[in-house]
Amino acid sequence: MYVAVKGGEAAIDNAHALLDHERRGDPSVPELSVAQIREQMTLLVDRVMTEGSLYDPDLAALALKQARGDLIEAVFLVRAFRTTLPRFGTSEPIDTDTMRAIRRVSAIYKDLPGGQVLGPTFDYTHRLIDFALAAEGEPERPAESQAASEVMPHVASLLDGERLIEREPAADPNIPVGDLTREPLDFPAGRDLRLQALARGDEGFVLALGYSTQRGFGRTHPFTGEIRIGDVEIEFVPEELGFAVPLGEMTLTECEMVTQFTGSAAQPPQFTRGYGLAFGRGERKAMAMALVDRALRAREFGEEVAAPAQDEEFVLSHCDNLQATGFVEHLKLPHYVDFQAELELVRRMRAEHEAGGQTDALEAAE
Amino acid sequence: MTETPAYEPRQEAMRVYALATANELATALEKVGPPDGAEEMRAPEIGLVMARGRIGGTGAPFNAGEVSVTRAAVRLTTGEIGIAYQLGRDKPKARTAAMLDALWQAGRRTEVHAALEPVRNRIAEERALKARRVAATKVDFFTMVRGED
Numbered sequence: 459m460y461v462a463v464k465g466g467e468a469a470i471d472n473a474h475a476l477l478d479h480e481r482r483g484d485p486s487v488p489e490l491s492v493a494q495i496r497e498q499m500t501l502l503v504d505r506v507m508t509e510g511s512l513y514d515p516d517l518a519a520l521a522l523k524q525a526r527g528d529l530i531e532a533v534f535l536v537r538a539f540r541t542t543l544p545r546f547g548t549s550e551p552i553d554t555d556t557m558r559a560i561r562r563v564s565a566i567y568k569d570l571p572g573g574q575v576l577g578p579t580f581d582y583t584h585r586l587i588d589f590a591l592a593a594e595g596e597p598e599r600p601a602e603s604q605a606a607s608e609v610m611p612h613v614a615s616l617l618d619g620e621r622l623i624e625r626e627p628a629a630d631p632n633i634p635v636g637d638l639t640r641e642p643l644d645f646p647a648g649r650d651l652r653l654q655a656l657a658r659g660d661e662g663f664v665l666a667l668g669y670s671t672q673r674g675f676g677r678t679h680p681f682t683g684e685i686r687i688g689d690v691e692i693e694f695v696p697e698e699l700g701f702a703v704p705l706g707e708m709t710l711t712e713c714e715m716v717t718q719f720t721g722s723a724a725q726p727p728q729f730t731r732g733y734g735l736a737f738g739r740g741e742r743k744a745m746a747m748a749l750v751d752r753a754l755r756a757r758e759f760g761e762e763v764a765a766p767a768q769d770e771e772f773v774l775s776h777c778d779n780l781q782a783t784g785f786v787e788h789l790k791l792p793h794y795v796d797f798q799a800e801l802e803l804v805r806r807m808r809a810e811h812e813a814g815g816q817t818d819a820l821e822a823a824e
Numbered sequence: 825m826t827e828t829p830a831y832e833p834r835q836e837a838m839r840v841y842a843l844a845t846a847n848e849l850a851t852a853l854e855k856v857g858p859p860d861g862a863e864e865m866r867a868p869e870i871g872l873v874m875a876r877g878r879i880g881g882t883g884a885p886f887n888a889g890e891v892s893v894t895r896a897a898v899r900l901t902t903g904e905i906g907i908a909y910q911l912g913r914d915k916p917k918a919r920t921a922a923m924l925d926a927l928w929q930a931g932r933r934t935e936v937h938a939a940l941e942p943v944r945n946r947i948a949e950e951r952a953l954k955a956r957r958v959a960a961t962k963v964d965f966f967t968m969v970r971g972e973d
Binding site: 507508511512513514516517540543544545546547548549550551552553554555558559560561568569573574575576577578600601602603604605606612614615625626627628629630633635636637638639649650651653654657658691692694696698699701702703704705706707708710712714731733735737 | 829831835838839842843869870871872873874875876877878879880881882883884885886887888889890891892893895897907909910911912913951952953954955956957958959960961962963965
């Protein structure tokens with residue numbers, strides 16, 4: 459039951475003013491600029507873009523400043539902003555084959571065309587706190603070496619030569635591409651919609667689900683076919699021009715997991731694929747997403763759907779952190795009337811219980 | 825061999841407008857000479873484009889998430905219409921790009937191309953430096969001990 463009540467306006471205004479004050483922190487410490495956040499908190503900015511489902515580093519950095527670094531609050535601000543904007547249309551499908559990679563690793567082929575390129579990675583660091591960073595100073599100049607303009611074909615294409623890996627479904631202009639921002643999710647959902655939901659899904663939630671598949675809840679035993687991070691061009695065909703306009707470049711991370719499949723009546727034994735894609739540098743998210751994408755394909759391969767990560771309704775209905783926080787956090791809003799009703803109910807039941815207890819005691823005494 | 829589509833050089837110029845900074849683009853327009861009496865056909869507007877990825881990087885498309893885009897359109901007194909669509913929310917930059925696109929069509933192609941030379945060079949240098957730094961992180965595997973038994 460919902461009853462409108464008035465009051466608290468002054469308290470709310472003052473609370474927001476206090477929030478602004480607290481956000482600033484100690485005024486003797488220089489204020490953070492949006493550009494500083496964008497340039498130096500890059501992975502956090504990338505995560506806000508991915509889960510906010512809007513690629514705009516400046517906006518994500520500003521949202522983080524406003525949200526005092528709270529990731530989900532920043533996602534909320536970004537999502538709210540996007541609802542105020544018109545949609546011009548849909549981009550051409552992005553060709554990650556043409557990505558200028560800053561990182562590309564494969565766990566299944568040591569020597570692959572284009573090579574293994576580590577790029578800027580936390581891997582192999584000792585995870586010891588670097589107290590030198592507490593002082594200001596310029597980092598060492600990165601090393602350079604001759605860059606070969608080698609193309610980097612997707613690793614899956616190497617297996618494809620032997621037909622040992624499933625082919626991805628080809629683009630079909632007659633099949634509309636699902637969009638959960640336009641139509642509510644319906645189950646069963648196609649792989650396009652599942653990937654869209656996972657791409658904007660909470661990294662922590664998707665990570666935990668991916669982890670659960672490794673621990674035996676929907677066992678898939680995957681290998682990392684490939685992870686690549688880099689810059690890629692995005693194009694859009696405006697109606698008034700009729701050709702593709704390069705909008706600029708965006709940084710993306712993609713991951714392909716490959717999983718052995720023993721085959722079925724319809725399909726020969728082969729490797730199957732799970733795919734992950736994130737805005738910016740989101741390696742952990744892309745890997746986890748690829749695991750969950752593959753787990754959600756259980757029905758397609760005639761596998762038993764027994765684990766949470768294989769249950770598409772469970773996964774897709776709960777992976778959005780904004781929806782989740784909305785429902786969880788609404789519990790703190792006034793529920794005075796609901797609670798009064800329950801209080802009355804519990805009082806009545808208690809009275810009945812006690813009356814019943816007395817009757818029982820009398821019966822026992824007799 | 826297929827013929828190069830007629831729009832390709834214009835598309836290539838648009839690529840440079842998109843990758844240029846606002847200052848670089850303003851400088852380029854200054855060099856070419858801003859057109860007199862250009863009319864704003866469509867005031868710069870911020871909107872969204874849904875970015876499509878491909879399943880497995882190569883397969884059927886899916887909606888990966890949106891990107892913010894600014895568009896603008898201007899018309900010269902001679903009738904040419906310049907159009908810009910660019911990532912981000914920089915309205916003056918989109919308007920400048922639309923001006924350059926209009927001039928490019930109004931027989932000023934050579935001047936526009938020349939004015940963008942420093943931008944192309946800057947982009948090429950930055951990319952080359954980044955590529956050399958990334959190349960230094962390429963792994964050279966060598967076999968230390970091969971277990972034969």
